[in-house]
Amino acid sequence: xxxxxxxxxxxxxxxxxxxxxxxxxxxxxxxxxxxxxxxxxxxxxxxxxxxxxxxxxxxxxxxxxxxxxxxxxxxxxxxxxxxxxxxxxxxxxxxxxxxxxxxxxxxxxxxxxxxxxxxxxxxxxxxxxxxxxxxxxxxxxxxxxxxxxxxxxxxxxxxxxxxxxxxxxxxxxxxxxxxxxxxxxxxxxxxxxxxxxxxxxxxxxxxxxxxxxxxxxxxxxxxxxxxxxxxxxxxxxxxxxxxxxxxxxxxxxxxxxxxxxxxxxxxxxxxxxxxxxxxxxxxxxxxxxxxxxxxxxxxxxxx
Numbered sequence: 522x523x524x525x526x527x528x529x530x531x532x533x534x535x536x537x538x539x540x541x542x543x544x545x546x547x548x549x550x551x552x553x554x555x556x557x558x559x560x561x562x563x564x565x566x567x568x569x570x571x572x573x574x575x576x577x578x579x580x581x582x583x584x585x586x587x588x589x590x591x592x593x594x595x596x597x598x599x600x601x602x603x604x605x606x607x608x609x610x611x612x613x614x615x616x617x618x619x620x621x622x623x624x625x626x627x628x629x630x631x632x633x634x635x636x637x638x639x640x641x642x643x644x645x646x647x648x649x650x651x652x653x654x655x656x657x658x659x660x661x662x663x664x665x666x667x668x669x670x671x672x673x674x675x676x677x678x679x680x681x682x683x684x685x686x687x688x689x690x691x692x693x694x695x696x697x698x699x700x701x702x703x704x705x706x707x708x709x710x711x712x713x714x715x716x717x718x719x720x721x722x723x724x725x726x727x728x729x730x731x732x733x734x735x736x737x738x739x740x741x742x743x744x745x746x747x748x749x750x751x752x753x754x755x756x757x758x759x760x761x762x763x764x765x766x767x768x769x770x771x772x773x774x775x776x777x778x779x780x781x782x783x784x785x786x787x788x789x790x791x792x793x794x795x796x797x798x799x800x801x802x803x804x805x806x807x808x809x810x811x812x813x814x815x816x817x818x819x820x821x822x823x824x
Contacts, residue, residue: 543634562622572688584614601793607784608736609690639700695738702745717766728777736785
């Protein structure tokens with residue numbers, strides 16, 4: 522039997538509080554739907570998707586079956602692999618194997634809880650009270666919803682204001698990786714004076730996270746990689762000259778990144794051309810590349 526003081530510790534635990542209220546917020550929509558519609562969970566996952574999540578759900582099933590070149594046509598065989606977004610679906614795939622379609626609801630709760638916890642952590646770092654930080658973290662998520670209900674701002678602009686939503690995979694998974702990266706950088710800044718003090722497990726965790734960022738949303742990867750470079754220079758007293766111990770850490774970071782990024786590289790090399798064409802990817806010649814680069818340079822020069 523659990524002792525009373527153990528229950529008290531659990532109730533007072535910050536993450537438990539966040540998990541409790543996150544479960545209520547996420548489950549509200551699903552419970553309302555369940556009251557009015559008696560549907561199988563497999564149908565409910567598709568029909569109750571708030572965004573266009575259902576376009577990406579098949580990738581979870583394909584990956585769970587290790588089926589990378591499904592044709593859907595008996596006369597078309599020997600296809601190359603389809604570009605499954607591996608790092609945005611791998612967590613959902615593992616949960617899908619364990620919990621079936623219920624994994625969609627479970628992971629919405631978990632991802633949302635962790636993101637709220639990350640924002641809570643950011644806020645307490647600037648000296649805000651713990652309970653107030655929890656409230657503000659939830660308000661940051663709920664405020665765009667309130668504005669949407671009041672029709673104060675056009676929905677298109679509201680999407681740009683939203684710091685997080687439950688759309689799979691972007692932003693449910695992709696922004697989770699980004700906020701997790703920020704959380705780690707804050708922790709590293711508080712724990713370590715320079716790169717040589719980084720523990721091996723921290724280097725490996727960071728490099729794997731970079732792979733998840735690259736495989737999920739490369740814009741976030743570029744932002745994270747650039748900010749990490751600035752962070753390293755800052756920790757190195759604004760010098761580009763690193764000590765041997767620090768270069769060893771950077772080498773470990775690079776090698777781990779290359780190893781875990783292999784699924785991304787393999788997919789891009791052996792992807793089915795017809796699948797890329799369906800996604801709107803096409804080849805451009807050197808002349809068009811030059812025009813695009815000149816256009817980008819011109820726009821940046823006007824900033």
